[in-house]
Amino acid sequence: MDEVKVIEIKKSVFADNQQDADALRKELKTKGVFLLNLMSSPGSGKTTTLIRTLNLLKDKVRVAVMEADIDSDVDAVKIRRATGIPSIQLHTGGMCHLDAEMTRQGLDNLSLEETDLVILENVGNLVCPAEFDTGAVANAMILSVPEGDDKPLKYPLMFSVCDLVLINKTDVLPYFDFNPDKCREYIRMRNPKARVIPICARTGEGVEAFADWLLEQIHLWKH
């Protein structure tokens, strides 16, 4: 019942990732599928955020999830149990990121004709995933309060490639030295266009704004 499909992703043999990514995006456009690449540090709350968001979205759009992980399959099982949504696990075999060809290997295992939105949960890593275009239509990231408000200064590329930054774990703001205004200012320095949404995946606060953003993006992509 809790079994999820586990795909052992092979390292890409193609040299031109940008070309692969552009081709994948074009194909997704033709099929009317919106692919979101969700990135963050380990433990920032990607899976919990996804569960909350999927439960808000699942009656409105047809969703599937790809969970990238170095080794385990705990995330895909968790998503499947908590939402009932088709969820597959991509094993990266130690690789620290996904590229477009690896993403395609995952998508080949989904029924794209019956899907409006695919969410790819990338490997927990603020460095390498930012360097590889996965072919996704949009990039989003989660920065959690305990990680600190200075992260846009220290991991500039990640913030500059993301269309959306979710600031998670706002419920623990009183216990950490995290200045939301300063954080927004640092994000703007890296990426003036990025949308910033504060959320608390544990309580659900703010998650509706993320779901609405996704619905709007899907609508724009399909029309």
Added chain:
Amino acid sequence: MDEVKVIEIKKSVFADNQQDADALRKELKTKGVFLLNLMSSPGSGKTTTLIRTLNLLKDKVRVAVMEADIDSDVDAVKIRRATGIPSIQLHTGGMCHLDAEMTRQGLDNLSLEETDLVILENVGNLVCPAEFDTGAVANAMILSVPEGDDKPLKYPLMFSVCDLVLINKTDVLPYFDFNPDKCREYIRMRNPKARVIPICARTGEGVEAFADWLLEQIHLWKH
């Protein structure tokens, strides 16, 4: 006054990192220098932990610090200001890890003859740094409570290469779903020999045990 030396690290041209790492360790042994490689996710508290620890150690051993970062120099400045200890910044130019040759480029900028302990703060990343032997005498990592107790399951290599795991931010345990016993069990699964020390870098709790562990390791290395 707050200026720190910033070294732009070049990508290694040598193919055999293991050989470089072993050679570096041998050289450090001859010079009586203990090199600790400290790793963790972004925002787990490496720099704060270091400041606390260095202030406990600085009257007992001669210490120097190398702060690896993709871009900024905030950490080296912070360490210098808070401890007065020689601290240099290594810019990795977007690289997600350090290898032995890159570490050596940093060490070349320190006065090793006048140093007992060098602490290398690696790039904030639970994946790639675990794959490259830096030539350090010991590896340590910080896992912070907000990241979750399941991290040893999801980032197995990092836990298996570390001699010491510091569990940081214990002051926020009441606000997170983190089971310390379960975490220790998962760490043991990956690495039965790893020493585990719970700390709170913010309040200083437990940091003395880390400092004592370091003093003991330095003594063993020098004799």
